[in-house]
Amino acid sequence: MTLAEAILLTITTAATPLLLAAIGELVVERSGVLNLGVEGMIVIGAVVAFAAAQLTGSAYLGALFGMAAGCLFSLLFAFLTLTLVANQVATGLALTILGLGLSGMIGESFVGQRGVQLDEIAIPFLSSIPLIGNLLFNQDLIFYVSIFSVFGVSWFLFKTRLGLQLRAIGDSHGSAHALGISVIKTRYLAVMFGGACAGLAGAQLSLVYTPQWVENMSAGRGWIALALVVFASWRPLRVLAGAYLFGAVTIGQLHAQALGFGIPSQFLSALPYLATIIVLVIISRNRRLTLMNTPASLGQSFVPDR
Amino acid sequence: MRIELEKRPAHSALFSMLSPFIALGLTIIAGAILFTALGKNPFDALYSFFIEPLTELWSLHELLIKAAPLILIAVGLSVCFRSNNWNIGAEGQFIMGGVVGSIVPIYFHEWNSFVVLPLMLIMGMIGGALYAGIPALLKTRFNTNEILSSLMLVYVAELFLDWLVRGPWRNPEGFNFPESRSFNDSAVLPELFPASGGANLGIVFALIATLLTWFMMRHMLKGFEVSVLGQSARAGRFAGFSSTKMIFFAFLFSGALAGLAGISEVSGAIGRLQPDISPAYGFTAIIVAFLGRLNPLGIFAAGIILALTYLGGEAAQISIGLPDKVARVFQGFLLFFVLACDTLIHYRVRLVTAIKARTEGEGAS
Incomplete structure (x- = not known):
């Protein structure tokens, strides 16, 4: 493996959790719900995936459990914001705070254990293509799922009737309700999808990226994923581009730390966060563009008037 | 069976008062279940x-030492949240308050004078306010989402502090520990009743901030402007209030209080800078703000309760061996229940069974 190939490979590993979490949140936001609990769902997914993998010895079961945990955890948010019409911003924060606490408690006995790593699956023939073969076709299952999810979600949102309904709900829940579309039910499903994606993103962190459990190991990725959705102006393919851009920044700063350059490591570690702010500024300064793309009902509660 | 909400004609004053208490009660019940699940006697644990x-x-x-920063930050956040500005980066503003306020005692560590402490406090407030000014500026100038920008700045502040205490501000006589010099006496927040314990002026600041x-x-x-713009920016504009100025006011105000909390903590409870100066006070304060129903007086009480969960967490760890993370879980539960109970203020909640719903439907037709 060449050095360039190795670097590209680490970039895909760093980008995958961002991509998954962001693509899930994109669907949630397209349905008009703002779930700020992505960070909490990722970290719950990470700890449950790690614990399940340790206990069963199977990384695949771990990933499955992580995904299910993220999904279940998101139901808490859905119940509060959709059934009890609680404030979405505050509830999302609550989900993050609870997720960080709960994961710390669950993971306490797993700290310092060596994890089970999800193994690579080489796709016959394709993986032997020079240059890109190893990179794209000799990866773990979660990577394939993440790439598939981009195209799957894109197809679902823009080519299916259900996707159209989901977007309609996000743009005007009142009109969608009047047309007989079930707003609350669709939003529940969207939030659960987002939770499952975030949970799988967490599983990737504790089974692939660094196969171990460390408290707060999500390290702000949930927030970066939220920013990516804005950056992508709610389009799946742009999320793909954004996630890889951020993966590159993350890996780039790690390599810069290894090489030294005389720049304090803390400044380099701050780069992904600063890059997020800069990117947000660049995207959102064009008010018209943001206004045109933002789902119009985003963050608003809906109470059906029967 | 499903849950149906019916909007109340006016918000319920009764539930406005009751909802935080119901939430507390539910949290305690949830806590008891959690303790039982962890294999502890729930009564011992709650005790x-x-x-x-x-x-x-x-x-x-x-308790007062822990409550002071929570109250200071949450009171500031209440103004922010009421004006519909979501500053969730108080943790970063707390850190920057601590950092900027520490410039004097670190660079002039031999300066003994009564002006040192006031100077530190003012600089701490400025530090916190300026740091909160960044998301405000980005929001007003570039339309940037303040939730994300203020949160990202928390990570940046943490890393910046880490660099300072391991690099340029490391104590030259400190055997390479990542700590600054210890502050001299004139840079330490005085204790209120030194005979009985360590509570310092911080809680007095919290009380003053609450009342003001x-x-x-x-x-x-x-205050009226804050509420009007918070409830409807459009209505506020008709009244001649400026949203832009309000964004700056809310962020600078909450940033200054978070900064004051930061330098008070560094100067009072810790006495020097170190990589870790906050057990997530900036985030817990969000819970305090909501538990206090965004009312400063309510927040004062809520701050004491959340401070109790920090202390209780430590006590339970020592006396019955509960993991220290339990306190965080508790705090998370509490915020969930508070938000859920707030629904009762604006809505009547009814459980509708399938049969009842059908007969109602027939009655209507």
């Missing part, structure tokens, strides 16, 4: 969590 810290004088002091903010929100035009 060491909520009663034990109140039985001794020194731990009452500790309460007065502002209740009796001054500025």
Whole structure:
């Protein structure tokens, strides 16, 4: 493996959790719900995936459990914001705070254990293509799922009737309700999808990226994923581009730390966060563009008037 | 069976008062279930969590030490949240308050004078306010989402502090520990009753901030402006209020209070800078703000309760071996229940069974 190939490979590993979490949140936001609990769902997914993998010895079961945990955890948010019409911003924060606490408690006995790593699956023939073969076709299952999810979600949102309904709900829940579309039910499903994606993103962190459990190991990725959705102006393919851009920044700063350059490591570690702010500024300064793309009902509660 | 909400004609004053207490009750029940699940006697656990810290004088002091930063930050956040500005980066503003306020005692560590402490406090407030000014500027100038930008700045502040105490501000006589010099006496926040425990002026600042903010929100035009713009930016514009100025006001105000909390903590409870100066006070304060129903007086009480969960967490760890993370879980539960109970203020909640729904439908047709 060449050095360039190795670097590209680490970039895909760093980008995958961002991509998954962001693509899930994109669907949630397209349905008009703002779930700020992505960070909490990722970290719950990470700890449950790690614990399940340790206990069963199977990384695949771990990933499955992580995904299910993220999904279940998101139901808490859905119940509060959709059934009890609680404030979405505050509830999302609550989900993050609870997720960080709960994961710390669950993971306490797993700290310092060596994890089970999800193994690579080489796709016959394709993986032997020079240059890109190893990179794209000799990866773990979660990577394939993440790439598939981009195209799957894109197809679902823009080519299916259900996707159209989901977007309609996000743009005007009142009109969608009047047309007989079930707003609350669709939003529940969207939030659960987002939770499952975030949970799988967490599983990737504790089974692939660094196969171990460390408290707060999500390290702000949930927030970066939220920013990516804005950056992508709610389009799946742009999320793909954004996630890889951020993966590159993350890996780039790690390599810069290894090489030294005389720049304090803390400044380099701050780069992904600063890059997020800069990117947000660049995207959102064009008010018209943001206004045109933002789902119009985003963050608003809906109470059906029967 | 499903849950149906019916909008109340006016918000319920009764549930406005009751909802935080219902939430507390539910949290305690949830806590008891959690403790049982962890294999502990729930009564012992609840006792060491909520009663034990109140039985001794020194731990009452500790309670005030922990409550002060929570109240200071949350009072500031309440103004922010009421004006519909979502500053969730108070943790970063707390850190920057601590950092900027520490410039004097670190660079002029031999300066003994009564002006040192006031200077530190003012610089701390400026530090916190300026740091909160960044998301405000980005929001007003570039339309950037303040939730994300203020949160990202928390990570940046943490890393910046880490660099300072391991690099340029490391104590030259400190055997390479990542710590600054210890502050001299004139840079340390005085204790209130040194005979019985360590509670310092921080809680007095918290009390003053609470009362002033309460007065502002209740009796001054500025407070009215905050509420109007928060409820409807459009209505506020008709009244001649400026959203842009309000964004700056809310962020600078909450940033300054978070900064004051930061430098008070560094100067009072810690006495020097170190990589870790906050057990997530900036995030817990969000819970305090909501538990206090965004009312400064309510926040003061809520701050004491959340401070109790920090102390209770430590006590329960020592006395019955509960993991220290339990306190965080508790705090998370509490916020969930608070938000859920707030629904009762604006809505009647009814459980509708399938049969009942059908007969109702027939009755209507």
